Amino acid sequence: MTQRLLLFVAAALLMAAPAFTQTPPPSKTRAHVEVLASDRLEGRMAGSPGERLAGDYIAAQLARIGARPLPGHRDMFESFEFTAGSHDGGSRLSIAVGGGPGLDFDVPEVQALSFSDDGDVSGPVVFAGYGLVVPESQGYAYDSYATLDVKDKVVVVLRYFPEDADQPTRAILARYSDLRYKAMAARQRGARAIIVVTGPRSPNAGLTIPMSFDTAIAGSGIPALSMTGAVADALFAGAARRAGTAVPSLRDIQQQLDSGNPHVAGFTLPGITVTLKAAVIRERQRARNVVAYLPAAGGTSRLTKPWVAIGAHYDHLGRGGLGSSLASKEEAGGIHHGADDNASGTAATLAIAQTLSKEKHRRNVLIALWSAEEIGLIGSNAFITTPPVPLDQIAAYVNFDMVGRMQNNRLVVEATGTSPVWSRVLERANVAAGFDLILQPDPYQPTDVASFNQAGVVSLSFTTGSHADYHKPSDTADKIDYEDLDRIADLASAIVRSIADTDAAPAFTKVDQPTTTRSSLAGVRVTTGTIPDYATEVKGLLLGGVTGGGPAEKAGLTKGDIVIEIAGQTIANIYDYTYALELLKIDVPVKVVYLRGAERRETMLTPAARR
């Protein structure tokens, strides 16, 4: 058949079609996705105008179906604060040779590192090479501080790691070249401050270090600056002048270090005193969860857990500036529409709420649309931290994240291990719904269900899985499979209905976490069974939970404890903690110092092997 004939036939069928068929019911989800994923909402980055518009839209939709603000709340918005970025707050550096007058530099020649502590510091200067410390456990000795005393001094280090080292050596050194790790190493040796320079033989030679987005809120416990190559030159020239020697170029110094030879040492800069100020302004922004409820039909006084909750995150990546964008070079900076992630889940939640709003149920149905999920489950964590409804009154939480791209009728259900009721409830509801269910008992998922699981709430999460447009601008509304998205909403409605109307609340089962903890360092070989809380600002490591049966639980640690020291390493933040893991040995007990409330406690923890 020719192309034209084909078109003709198609057109004829098209015209004939309404005569034979009923029009399909309008999609319950399509309009929501199209609004939320539209250009106008600019990718719904937490704290952005687009996110505000999205929140307003969601609240209006919830009001339209008769959902109400939670008891005692004026509106449906639960706002919370988070760190959205940082900039320099007036850092300075003054170099004095001998007792002479100082040579002054400020922004942009010097600039705080994004994780710097604020502070005014003065002291003599030690150049510590690349500032690298490789733990003994790596079977490769490299310690930039081996021959140096940096106590009460200001440490100057090179960025990156030795440029000319052979590949295996580079592979090891690279892992310890993170600036946070370098800052920690300096701090732990008593340094007052650290200044980083990008060597002339390295990429970005001589440039200061951009203040990256850093959601890990806590500082590194030490003032930390970067300086230009010119400032470094002034520093080294001053030292040479003072010592009466020829001016060694930074290039020469770097070249000696670049072989990777661990015996090339740093040195004190004689007669130099620096005075510095480090100041970081962290941009605290506010984002909003949208939370509402459908009241139960009658009294809930006989129910131990009078609530059942559904939810999804509605925020996305904006224009992708935060690092979790997977946009190609050509797409970079474009609006990340987030139709599947997670306009689809938001639409499913709204559709379920609409369905349930027309029925009578024995439990209150809590409806929550989270913000700031993409930057670390911050919205749902805020809910869990200061719950507007007591968490032990929530019978179950059902989550949706990326439910718009069904493949081969497969629907993945996560967190099914959190209660023995789920298999029965799912089997029954799915007989009519007809999905090819893939069950994943594990609730430790990178979505809001993890927050609820850690709070001991029975939970369940639906997803149709990842795809080629994941976290890219091309995740658009036209690619969503609305027919199947509506089917998912129907299935989930049946599930929520059964929980909402069954007297007994589902029993909670604690699922042991698979031993791949989130760690920024590949190759960590031990686990302590802790679940860090990434979202709350504290000095130390705040535990969001502990793995069932894991070393931390056995050591008596629990959610809410703040670990401040492990194996003699002080812990100021999650990064220190990650690095400290490197020092631990399987089955060798170490001392852990932690705060429980105001009380300082100690325990012994025996690390286990990671599977």
Add this chain to the structure above:
Amino acid sequence: MVLRIRQLGVARLGVVLVLALTVGVQAQNAGQESTLLSRIRRLTVEGRRSGEGYWAPDGKSLVFQSEREPGNPFYQIYTLDLATGDTTRVSPGYGKTTCAFIRPGSDQILFASTHHDPKSKQYQQEELDFRASGKERRYSWDYDTEYDIYARAGRTGALTRLTNVRGYDAEASYSPDGQWIVFTSMRDAYNRALSPAEQKQVALDPSYFGEIYIMRADGSGQKRLTSVPGYDGGPFFSPDGTRIVWRRFDEQGLIANVWTMKLDGTDQRQITNFGSMSWAPYIHPSGAYILFASNKLGFENFELYMTDIEGTKEPVRVTYSDGFDGLPVPSPDGRRLTWTSTRSGGSEGQIFLAEWNHQAALAALKAAPPRTNPPAR
């Protein structure tokens, strides 16, 4: 409607492409399965394992076996209402049960059970203890000599014992008119004097003595239909009630083939000669072809196949998924298929359900080449 279908087509194609990027092999397989099977889904979720799902004559419910209640590590029998999703246990709840079937024109359900054995509960505990010990067992199916066939009345729940002899009686199914039952029995190993070689065989594997029997729906008139060494089992009636389809193992129990015969045991015809373990045959309601499972592609890799009713064509492969696919049962209207599979992971089966494309099945059989190895008649 045209528009919707076209959009769907585009979406599916996109999906296939994405899958091809991520899990290439699976995508291809799903594509191959989709000619005959669509909307594949896992039907049973609860419990450790489920299998042998057989349709009610009206197609509105299934009867199946499942291990899903604490305290009993053996199968019990359940019905599943396909409108409400409700499951109801119809077997006693203790002992071992297997192989249920719903009686046409009646509310009766038959199944095999050992619950009359006073040691039933002791065996349950022993099995639970054994599992807790973490040891591995070589054989997963035992041919408990206590198995007898029962019919359960739907309204009263009263059980009628239809067989009562030593030796495994199970794998029973009703004729389309509901008046007859065809089943497997190993009674031949216990009701006569055995030669020393036969005694050894009983100890090793009594299924060697499995033969096909027929009886009236009330258990009367029990009559043996086969008498060839090796496990004859899994019999079902043809849709018109004139023939029986079953599978016959060789003496070693490694090769099995699909056979059919008349209700009196005459005119036994070998339908497949596939050189593998071809078993669990079931005739499509059209009467045109037989669905069965075979490990043609590897000892542990069972897939569903089909062959025309006379076995003149080379079998056509139906499933293309990792793991076990077996025990196919078409719905009474011939438009759906249930089967037991491990495709969702793990080693234990669950029941799957899909839409069945009968026209595509006929076309595929028509296009299939003639059988390469016709058995000698």
